[in-house]
Amino acid sequence: MLKTLENRGSLRAMYETMALIRTVETNLLDLFGKGKLRGxxxxGIGQEAIAAGVIAALDLDRDVICSNHRGHGHYLAYCGDAKGLIAEVMGLPHGVCRGVGGSQHLHKRNFYSNGILGGMAPVSVGMAMAEKTAQSGAVVVQFAGDGALAEGAFYESFNIAALWKLPYLLVVEDNGYAQSTPKALEQAGRLADRPKPFGIPVAEVDGNDAEAVHEAAEAMIERIRTGDGPGMLYCTTYRLAPHSKGDDIRDKQEIADAWTREPMVRAREKLPGEFCDAVDQSVANEVRDIIEALV
Ligand SMILES: Cc1ncc(C[n+]2csc(CCOP(=O)(O)OP(=O)(O)O)c2C)c(N)n1
Ligand SMILES: [Mg+2]
Incomplete structure (x- = not known):
């Protein structure tokens, strides 16, 4: 499944990843409606380009990923394990964490997720310190939302990561909201400027453009891997589905507009239609078969 293409950073390969994420998550919402999920x-429907673009830039044999409450896409981009994820979220014993971790507590090889906002910042920086000490050359990548940047733990973590030049990349997925609170009601100043007083470089990118995300992530990771210290990749995007399920009070027109510039539409503009249709169909079949076997 997935990664049939050698170049993980090609738009075609990233489209495959995005299609897998979109299909799995659409089906998870459906399964929730049928009472089949535990919790x-x-x-991350609408945010797939960030997972696809960043993770295609990692060395999957050694780099470490610390994800958050919205982490299915990161997980699938890392390992493509749709069956392990779906079974996990259903609370089944053949889930990747035997059905005990659920949606927000996924672990496989070098992938870890946790739902406490900001909680993974000190953990990620500690892991980066361990990798530096071991001289492994690995980079630790943490994903966090715009709302999470209100947590003070980030600023202690920035300080230590910068002071000790740790191989830590924070990828911010700014979807404009923390649950139902728009960014402007929660955050003073520009979030992309937050790491600058610590001397941490920031790259800002259109998070719905998989190629742009990938290019910026590659440059940032290459720099961090040389031992130059941490960085932040700030991606602007939009969450197309509700925060979790039936809790959406955003403007309906705003959501409709966002569907016209979401990452898969954007990728399709540059790819042959037959290729995209074939990927969509193959992923739909694969996910349908997985679910039929589990339900
Ligand atoms: C410390 C903490 N406080 C509150 C919550 C509840 N909570 C879960 S997600 C969320 C909003 C997060 O917003 P953001 O960081 O922008 O991520 P997004 O959901 O938009 O991807 C909140 C308040 C939590 N998980 N952890
Ligand atoms: Mg947000």
């Missing part, structure tokens, strides 16, 4: 789900 809640937060989907």
């Amino acid at each position: 809640t789900v937060h989907t």
Whole structure:
């Protein structure tokens, strides 16, 4: 499944990844509606280009990923394990964490997720310190939302990561909201400027453009891997689905507009239609078969 193409950073390969994420998460929402999931789900529908673009720039044999409550896309981009994820969210014993971790507590090889906002910042920086000490050459990548940047733990983590030149990349997925609170009601100043007083470089990118995300992530990771210290990749995007399920009070026109510039539409503008249709169909079949076997 997935990664049939050698160049993980090609738009075609990233489209495959995005299609897998979109299909799995759309099906998870459906399964939730049917009462088949254990606990809640937060989907990254509309934010897939960030997972696809960043993770295609990592060395999957050694780099470490620390994800958050909206982490299914990061997980799928990392390992493509749709069956392990779906079973996990259903609370089944053949889930990747035996059905005990659920949607927000995924772990496989070098992938870890946790739902406490900001909680993974000191953990990620500690892991980066361990990798530096071991001289492994690995980079630790943390994903966090715009709302999470209100947590003070980030600023202590920035300080240590910069002071000790740790191989830590924070990828911010700014979807403009923390649950139902728009960014402007929660955050003073520009979030992309937050790491600058620590001397941490920031790259700002259109988070719905998989190629742009990938290019910026590659440059940032290459620099961090040389031992030059941490960085932030600030991606602007939009969450197309509700925060978790039936809790959406955003303007309906705003959501409709966002569907016209979401990452898969954007990728399709540059790819042959037959290629995209074939990927969509193959992923739909694969996910349908997985679910039929689990339900
Ligand atoms: C410390 C903490 N406080 C509150 C919550 C509840 N909570 C879960 S997601 C969320 C909003 C997060 O917004 P953001 O960081 O922008 O991520 P997004 O959901 O938009 O991807 C909140 C308040 C939490 N998980 N952890
Ligand atoms: Mg947000």
